[in-house]
Amino acid sequence: MSIKKQFLKTRPICKVSFRLLKEDVKNAKSVHITGEFNDWNKLETPMKKLKNGSFTITLDLEKNNEYQFRYLIDKQTWINDAEADKYVPSGFTGSQNSVVSV
Numbered sequence: 001m002s003i004k005k006q007f008l009k010t011r012p013i014c015k016v017s018f019r020l021l022k023e024d025v026k027n028a029k030s031v032h033i034t035g036e037f038n039d040w041n042k043l044e045t046p047m048k049k050l051k052n053g054s055f056t057i058t059l060d061l062e063k064n065n066e067y068q069f070r071y072l073i074d075k076q077t078w079i080n081d082a083e084a085d086k087y088v089p090s091g092f093t094g095s096q097n098s099v100v101s102v
Helices: none
Strands: 002-007 013-020 031-035 055-062 066-073 077-079 086-089 096-101
Antiparallel strands (some): 002 013, 066 077, 066 096, 086 096
């Protein structure tokens, strides 16, 4: 897992790249990133599967904000990002959301 941030000088945007390695998702057929940036729509933001079995996506997020998110593997299993900036309670019993700060 990794999160990389590229801040743009000319716009109030940060390009945030999310990557899940094959070891993180085993033999997943699909991974969606779901969070505050897409109103928690489970299937709106699919990640691209690479030839090596990893998944990646780059999102343009508004700077000076924090966004809660999670990954949905094969439309059934939720996981957090081990590289998240922090974690917050999700509101579901015993569950947390990842947070990225930009």
